[in-house]
Amino acid sequence: MIVDDEADVREFAASFFRKRKIEVEVAGSGEEALTLFEKNKPGLILLDIKMSGMDGIETLEAIRKKDTQVKVIMVTGKKPEEDEACKRCEELGVEGYVHKPLELDELERIVLKELRP
Amino acid sequence: MTINYKKELETAAKSMILVHEPDVLIKMIARTIVHRIKVSHAAILLHEKDRSTYVLDISKGKVGVKIPAGFARMDTDNPLIQFFLDSKSRKIFNGGPFLLDKAEEILSGDSDDVAKELLKGAVHQIGIYESVVCVPSYFRDELLALLMLGKKSDGSAFGQDELDFFMALASDVAMAIRNAQLFRELENELEKKKRLFFNTTVALAAAIEAKDHYTHGHTNRVTSLGLEIARKMAHQNKTYADAAFMENLHVACLLHDIGKIGVPESILNKIEPLTQDEWVKIKEHPVIGVNILQSIKELDEVILGVKYHHERYDGSGYPEGLKGEQIPVIASIIAVADAFDAMTTNRVYRAAKSREVAINEIQQLSGRQFHPLIAEVFITLCREGRI
Numbered sequence: 125m126i127v128d129d130e131a132d133v134r135e136f137a138a139s140f141f142r143k144r145k146i147e148v149e150v151a152g153s154g155e156e157a158l159t160l161f162e163k164n165k166p167g168l169i170l171l172d173i174k175m176s177g178m179d180g181i182e183t184l185e186a187i188r189k190k191d192t193q194v195k196v197i198m199v200t201g202k203k204p205e206e207d208e209a210c211k212r213c214e215e216l217g218v219e220g221y222v223h224k225p226l227e228l229d230e231l232e233r234i235v236l237k238e239l240r241p
Numbered sequence: 242m243t244i245n246y247k248k249e250l251e252t253a254a255k256s257m258i259l260v261h262e263p264d265v266l267i268k269m270i271a272r273t274i275v276h277r278i279k280v281s282h283a284a285i286l287l288h289e290k291d292r293s294t295y296v297l298d299i300s301k302g303k304v305g306v307k308i309p310a311g312f313a314r315m316d317t318d319n320p321l322i323q324f325f326l327d328s329k330s331r332k333i334f335n336g337g338p339f340l341l342d343k344a345e346e347i348l349s350g351d352s353d354d355v356a357k358e359l360l361k362g363a364v365h366q367i368g369i370y371e372s373v374v375c376v377p378s379y380f381r382d383e384l385l386a387l388l389m390l391g392k393k394s395d396g397s398a399f400g401q402d403e404l405d406f407f408m409a410l411a412s413d414v415a416m417a418i419r420n421a422q423l424f425r426e427l428e429n430e431l432e433k434k435k436r437l438f439f440n441t442t443v444a445l446a447a448a449i450e451a452k453d454h455y456t457h458g459h460t461n462r463v464t465s466l467g468l469e470i471a472r473k474m475a476h477q478n479k480t481y482a483d484a485a486f487m488e489n490l491h492v493a494c495l496l497h498d499i500g501k502i503g504v505p506e507s508i509l510n511k512i513e514p515l516t517q518d519e520w521v522k523i524k525e526h527p528v529i530g531v532n533i534l535q536s537i538k539e540l541d542e543v544i545l546g547v548k549y550h551h552e553r554y555d556g557s558g559y560p561e562g563l564k565g566e567q568i569p570v571i572a573s574i575i576a577v578a579d580a581f582d583a584m585t586t587n588r589v590y591r592a593a594k595s596r597e598v599a600i601n602e603i604q605q606l607s608g609r610q611f612h613p614l615i616a617e618v619f620i621t622l623c624r625e626g627r628i
Contacts, residue, residue: 139305
């Protein structure tokens, strides 16, 4: 599941993964992500940290209340060591981070690795 | 419809002259490619020197393929970048655009004189961007940008004229980026020099104050009064205060008493009334100031301010006894600011006059000691409460 409040990013990322035969659903907000999460139980969540309204951290907190196991990769514009929010992510448990701007094949690699059974 | 590439290029070239911001130009170029040539999408990655990476700056075209600006990057170790940085590899396309179909053809052939691993990596990258053509944008040997282009909407292959057009656009992009870089560097350099100059001036002004105890803060106050007067004058009749004049006035105010460095401290800080000879010494300070500054030819107007700030409108001042309009405006402004500050601060040999008394005195002496127009501007400023 891709969670990002920017439509361009959602559309691109969704089509990027679908072309790689990965099933994708998208959410434009934290609230939407929670609803979809309940319904479809995705195997991996790509979650943007900086969103208007309910941000990535709040969304992650809410997801962790429901499920402590689901894999989450945070998408951020900053390096983890520069980002206070990343400390909170560590406490809540995440698989890792990708930093915008990102190398597209790195994105592909990370996601494929996490989805491997 | 056939496209007149020459005309498109001319338009781009014209825009380049009009548009100084490379961002705007690059956006225009991406738009031109997508709309005029009708490709499914176009993306432009720009070199970010400090981070040794190429960041996707703009992407136009079909939803889903269009990558949001700032979302993707290619580091310098990315095979596609490596390919374009490697002079031997890029000869494969004779310095022109990277063509996916041609690259695949080479890979399937048995030619040994190309670095196939690198080419393979580059092909993979182009594939990730769903592009078929990648146009490098060089300035000299420096790779400044990459244009990634998708397929043509009608499915046909790109013609040579189109590829040439892309190369020409890419060189426009390089030129625009380079020009903007140079412009920024120049501006920074200029800014740095100006700062250095001003700080040096402030340091010199501090040297005077270190010697002449009673003038503590005097230089700064004269500077702000002088600049305030000039701004008001500009506001009223727009004659005096262009940026160059303001800068010169600023420096002249800071340095107006620089010549006091050459006057003995025993005279400057004397409590008792000065003797005739001592007055002669004091009155030398404008000319000493000129001697200190005269080797700096850029300070011509500043020197006028330093030299004549003790002249009086009626000709009774020093060092030359200039009269009325013979006295440079820059000096007449400093004269008012200097006198007002001297009157309103305590001196070792007398107490400060009140603000009102000082304003009155300036009014009384307008046309005698002070230039009437400048005195009037000064009094207006006082009445408006700005001084």
